[in-house]
Amino acid sequence: MPAVRKTSEVKDIEKISLIANNLREEVIKMLLEAESGHPAGSLGMSDIFAALYFKILNVDPKNSSDPLRDRLVLSNGHICPILYATLAERGYFPKTKLKLLRKMGSGLQGHPRLGDLPGIENSSGSLGQGLSQAAGMALAAKIKKDPYRIYCITGDGELQEGQIWEAAMFAPSKKLDNLTWIIDRNNIQISGFTEEIMPLENLRDKLESFNWYVLEIDGHNIEEIISACNMARSVSHRPTAIIAHTVPGKGVEFMEYKFEWHGKVPSKDQALKALKSLASLKGKIKSDYD
Amino acid sequence: MLNAKLKLNEDIFLKDSELKAERDAFGKTIKELGEKYPDVAVLTADLEESVRLTDFAQKFPTRFIETGIAEQNMASIAAGMSFSGLVPFVCSHAVFSPYRNWDQIRLSICFSNANVKIVGSHAGFSNGPDGGVAESLEDIALARVLPGIKVISPIDYYQTIKAVEEIYKTPGPIYLRILKEPTPLITTQDTPFEIGKAYTLVEGTDITIFATGPIIFEALEAAKKLKAVNKINAEVIAVPTIKPLDIETIVSSAKKTGKCVSVEEHQIDGGFGSAISEMLSEKFPVRNVRIGVNNTFGDSGTYDELKNKFGISSHHIIDAILNLLKE
Numbered sequence: 152m153p154a155v156r157k158t159s160e161v162k163d164i165e166k167i168s169l170i171a172n173n174l175r176e177e178v179i180k181m182l183l184e185a186e187s188g189h190p191a192g193s194l195g196m197s198d199i200f201a202a203l204y205f206k207i208l209n210v211d212p213k214n215s216s217d218p219l220r221d222r223l224v225l226s227n228g229h230i231c232p233i234l235y236a237t238l239a240e241r242g243y244f245p246k247t248k249l250k251l252l253r254k255m256g257s258g259l260q261g262h263p264r265l266g267d268l269p270g271i272e273n274s275s276g277s278l279g280q281g282l283s284q285a286a287g288m289a290l291a292a293k294i295k296k297d298p299y300r301i302y303c304i305t306g307d308g309e310l311q312e313g314q315i316w317e318a319a320m321f322a323p324s325k326k327l328d329n330l331t332w333i334i335d336r337n338n339i340q341i342s343g344f345t346e347e348i349m350p351l352e353n354l355r356d357k358l359e360s361f362n363w364y365v366l367e368i369d370g371h372n373i374e375e376i377i378s379a380c381n382m383a384r385s386v387s388h389r390p391t392a393i394i395a396h397t398v399p400g401k402g403v404e405f406m407e408y409k410f411e412w413h414g415k416v417p418s419k420d421q422a423l424k425a426l427k428s429l430a431s432l433k434g435k436i437k438s439d440y441d
Numbered sequence: 442m443l444n445a446k447l448k449l450n451e452d453i454f455l456k457d458s459e460l461k462a463e464r465d466a467f468g469k470t471i472k473e474l475g476e477k478y479p480d481v482a483v484l485t486a487d488l489e490e491s492v493r494l495t496d497f498a499q500k501f502p503t504r505f506i507e508t509g510i511a512e513q514n515m516a517s518i519a520a521g522m523s524f525s526g527l528v529p530f531v532c533s534h535a536v537f538s539p540y541r542n543w544d545q546i547r548l549s550i551c552f553s554n555a556n557v558k559i560v561g562s563h564a565g566f567s568n569g570p571d572g573g574v575a576e577s578l579e580d581i582a583l584a585r586v587l588p589g590i591k592v593i594s595p596i597d598y599y600q601t602i603k604a605v606e607e608i609y610k611t612p613g614p615i616y617l618r619i620l621k622e623p624t625p626l627i628t629t630q631d632t633p634f635e636i637g638k639a640y641t642l643v644e645g646t647d648i649t650i651f652a653t654g655p656i657i658f659e660a661l662e663a664a665k666k667l668k669a670v671n672k673i674n675a676e677v678i679a680v681p682t683i684k685p686l687d688i689e690t691i692v693s694s695a696k697k698t699g700k701c702v703s704v705e706e707h708q709i710d711g712g713f714g715s716a717i718s719e720m721l722s723e724k725f726p727v728r729n730v731r732i733g734v735n736n737t738f739g740d741s742g743t744y745d746e747l748k749n750k751f752g753i754s755s756h757h758i759i760d761a762i763l764n765l766l767k768e
Contacts (some may be wrong), residue, residue, distance in 0.1 A: 218526060265524070265553035273524065274553045277544050280517045284549055287521020287529075294482065294503055294527065314545070317514035325506075 164373045165440035171201035175402045176429050177236040183422040185253040191399035191412040192230035195337045200237040202376040212242040215269040221299050222272045226281020227306035228262035243270035279312025286322045289330040303332045308340030311349045322390045323362035330390040331383040337399040339410035363392040370395030448631040460623035464562045466601035468493025475501045482529045486512045492532040492562045512538045516545035520555040535561025535577035550614050551587045559616045565706030566747040567622035576739035582711030584616040585684045592684040594618040594653040597627045603634035622744045624655035639687035645676035649694045652704040653680045653713045660704050663758035683713050692725045701729040709733035730761050
């Protein structure tokens with residue numbers, strides 16, 4: 152009964168889009184409370200985080216140290232508001248904790264630390280290390296013949312770090328087909344546009360020449376995110392890199408595409424405006440899938 | 442003269458006494474650990490033969506990871522492997538790891554309290570002919586400043602064997618500093634070793650010599666000559682664990698003798714002598730004269746030439762002690 156299946160898929164996608172929108176609202180509230188942090192990347196990656204934690208990853212918040220769980224490695228730790236919001240939404244810890252972002256002793260440090268909260272899989276903050284950590288996990292899974300998958304999220308500006316390219320050489324050489332690397336291609340970094348500061352293009356060619364299987368997607372299209380991750384699962388003998396084209400600040404119009412919002416928090420008025428526009432998006436998402 | 446309880450090598454002062462390299466001890470032991478424990482993994486950045494990993498690599502090809510010349514990647518990969526239940530040993534020359542990858546050791550390993558072991562070979566002057574750039578004289582400082590790490594610098598071949606076994610069994614990040622150069626056998630297979638313990642090799646009353654690494658042999662020679670020529674009884678304490686220090690043993694010796702020198706094959710700033718001085722200044726303030734490399738880089742030369750040129754041979758230790766005792 153293909154028609155029925157399609158309906159449930161559509162419902163799934165609608166659900167994930169709504170979750171992503173909720174996560175964006177949480178991010179704005181968290182940053183307002185914390186008075187510092189990084190909105191652009193957090194908002195831009197909301198759809199991908201929602202799709203990963205509510206569709207793709209084989210994880211169980213009640214058994215967060217299951218040795219056979221899938222792992223998400225966040226390399227660009229500064230977008231941790233979206234990680235924390237997603238983990239709370241998925242049930243790893245109470246959502247009430249989110250207002251403690253960047254507060255002493257809360258475990259919600261300004262960059263994530265392994266062991267501070269259930270669901271955090273690595274420490275990050277100094278850019279460029281996550282892909283190597285993820286490759287190490289993927290390699291360990293191969294050595295131990297464990298079936299889980301590793302997903303690594305990096306920024307794009309972060310690709311200016313040399314270590315990324317060390318890991319980019321390593322993972323294909325070890326045939327780490329259990330590794331999926333999602334690059335947040337939002338074209339901004341703290342001081343400006345990536346292509347003006349230190350160009351990354353042609354990124355696809357670079358990755359393909361390093362022997363990655365490369366996919367390019369719209370990082371806000373839930374269907375594309377899911378199907379790219381499924382595609383990666385079917386690739387053998389090499390890792391997959393998904394270049395996810397995203398809009399920094401996505402969902403909050405006055406932040407979108409602006410590198411100035413990389414690491415600046417909204418004022419109270421701006422936050423209210425942002426929340427209002429995100430609330431209005433809910434109706435749009437629902438009507439899109441009706 | 443030697444402390445009988447420690448079952449040390451009685452022949453150590455004989456002229457043709459055997460020399461063995463710590464890196465050989467490491468290579469032999471890591472292969473044996475691989476046989477005993479299926480979770481031991483070894484990573485290297487193009488220094489397989491140099492750090493004596495070939496036996497392990499041949500026996501356990503899937504657990505031997507060649508990363509190519511990429512120490513930063515290697516350290517973070519090891520962290521990831523440890524998160525998935527393996528016990529990785531990251532093996533390179535000390536001058537590359539923990540130097541080139543210090544940020545990765547800080548963030549990927551120590552900040553996560555990862556169960557990763559960092560092995561820095563060819564430390565001190567033991568890579569002498571390669572020149573100043575290849576001489577690791579700052580690694581103790583780099584390693585010991587990191588929160589949560591343990592820093593081990595064995596004094597000889599047999600102590601390295603014991604240290605490697607203990608390092609495997611002790612959870613959390615550990616830095617092991619070893620030398621390339623064959624050095625005197627001071628301990629035996631029966632000499633005790635525990636991480637965190639200092640050992641009194643020679644008991645004395647007039648002055649304490651604290652030393653770490655194989656350079657302690659120069660301290661033993663100094664103690665022997667001081668006794669024979671100057672009737673000075675120097676206590677010689679081996680401190681293979683630089684972090685955490687064995688405070689009790691070190692302070693009680695300082696209380697007994699009231700004057701100390703520290704000896705290391707490393708910069709005196711930030712290294713082993715600094716660690717001793719810092720601790721003593723808080724627990725029992727006494728003079729501690731730091732003997733080591735003083736604010737300079739090395740040079741090409743043989744191991745003995747370099748020890749002599751940079752002031753860490755037995756006669757330098759004797760001079761420092763005689764000066765201190767004159768005060």
